[in-house]
Amino acid sequence: MLALFLREARLGTRAGSGALTGVLFFLAVVAVIPFGVGPDLNLLARIGPAILWIGALLASLLGLERLFQADRDDGSLDLLLLAGSRHMTALTVFVKCLAHWTVNVLPLVVVAPLLGLFMNVEPTGIMAATLTLAVGTPAITFIGAVGAALAVALPRGGLLVSVLILPLVIPVLIFGVAAARGAIADPDPFLPPFLILAALTLLFAVIGPLAAALALRWSGD
Amino acid sequence: MRFAAEDLGGERGGEPVFAGVSFALSAGEALLVTGPNGAGKSTLLRVLCGLLPASRGGVRFSGGGDEWPDMASACHYLGHRNGMKTALSVTENLVFWQDFLGHAHLSPQEALEMVGLGEIGHLPFGYLSTGQRRRASIARLLVSYRPVWLLDEPTSGLDRASEAQFAELMGVHLEDGGIIVAATHLPLGLDGVRELRMGERVE
Structure with a gap:
């Protein structure tokens, strides 16, 4: 399984993998917001954590559809599925998700504090937003794996994957933003939404790979 | 070790492709699956290893012991696509x-030498020619041990010399008590193998 993780990570960082596309997209989304809403610093500070979350959410959807399609195109997916009795398929999916998150989504979390500065978010808010992103974004990848597995046989499944999984990632967004806002807006609590966010990630870490493995099993052709 | 197909039927997208295929193979035997395009050779192989459900009948695999409890765990599948990443080196x-499939057999370098690619292991897979890619994926059959080889057009893109080399590898595998099912148009250079002609019994 470590071998699979290393292979995926290596593939993600080699030339032509597009791992930085997400970061650039994230940067673009966050950078244009101040031009759109105007130079009201208070307003920017208030909506800042939400913008960071929306930007990171959309950026982490990029490239999700390639999660299994790349393997299907070169025939590796057949071999990964055939090894199901040695490595449970759900576990294989889980490791692939983990590698995908490390290579494509972790950089988003890393640049989030910098982009928080663009939005005039105070330091506590930046820290809270980064922490909630680190805890919440794995859930997006695990949910995305289900969409990617369902659309694996479709040649242009990218948008379909995003549309399929968006309704499911809305709760993650809601609790992520609620926790990030809770850290700066005084009456709102931080801990309860943060714990729910962590619970969502754990829940989807189990359900996502299992559902994706089932979908892959029956997508055979 | 023994593996048998009993009245096997397969379909693609709801259309029956073949039906009523029966055969039995035991250790050291090979089966050549021939037939025109569209006769269901590739579908048969995918049904045999369990990547596609059989529409009727079934595949029986026995005598593998604890090590090879079922067909999927006991077989190497070499499909049309090579299953290699172009961005990584061979x-x-x-x-x-080798790491993922387990049951390590030959080292990657030894396997590459067996298929005549000993010099180019460091090159990205994407730089190789069609025939070299095929040979590299044949090397995959050698790095991990599996008693059953399911081969789909294994020699497509290979030159004459590589074909002979591959025939030799298959011969060794059979002598070791392996089983081979190969779908092909071309003669594989194996002696005394049985042949299953497809495309004549489709309903």
């Missing part, structure tokens, strides 16, 4: 598959 690909 050796990296083989090291990954």
Whole structure:
């Protein structure tokens, strides 16, 4: 399984993998917001954590559809599925998700504090937003794996994957933003939404790979 | 070790492709699956290893012991596509598959030498020619041990010399008590193998 993780990570960082596309997209989304809403610093500070979350959410959807399609195109997916009795398929999916998150989504979390500065978010808010992103974004990848597995046989499944999984990632967004806002807006609590966010990630870490493995099993052709 | 197909039927997208295929193979035997395009050779192989459900009948695999409890765990599947990543080097690909598939057999370097690619293990898989890619994926059959080889057009893209080399590898595998099912148009250079002609019994 470590071998699979290393292979995926290596593939993600080699030339032509597009791992930085997400970061650039994230940067673009966050950078244009101040031009759109105007130079009201208070307003920017208030909506800042939400913008960071929306930007990171959309950026982490990029490239999700390639999660299994790349393997299907070169025939590796057949071999990964055939090894199901040695490595449970759900576990294989889980490791692939983990590698995908490390290579494509972790950089988003890393640049989030910098982009928080663009939005005039105070330091506590930046820290809270980064922490909630680190805890919440794995859930997006695990949910995305289900969409990617369902659309694996479709040649242009990218948008379909995003549309399929968006309704499911809305709760993650809601609790992520609620926790990030809770850290700066005084009456709102931080801990309860943060714990729910962590619970969502754990829940989807189990359900996502299992559902994706089932979908892959029956997508055979 | 023994594996048998009993009245096997397969379909693609709801259309029956073949039906009523029966055969039995035991250790050291090979089966050549021939037939025109569209006769269901590839579908048969995918049904045999369990990547596609059988529309009727079934595949029975026995005598594998604890090590090979079922067909999927006991077989190497070499399909049309090579299952290698173009961005990784040939050796990296083989090291990954050896680690992932388990039952290490030959080292990646030895396997590459067996298929005549000993010099180019460091090159990215994407730089190789069609025939070299095929040979590299044949090397995958050698880095991990599996008693059953299911081969789909294994020699497509290979030159005459590589074909002979591959025939030799298959001969060794059979002598070791392996089983081979190969779908092909071309003669594989194996002696005394049985042949299953497809495309004549489709309902």
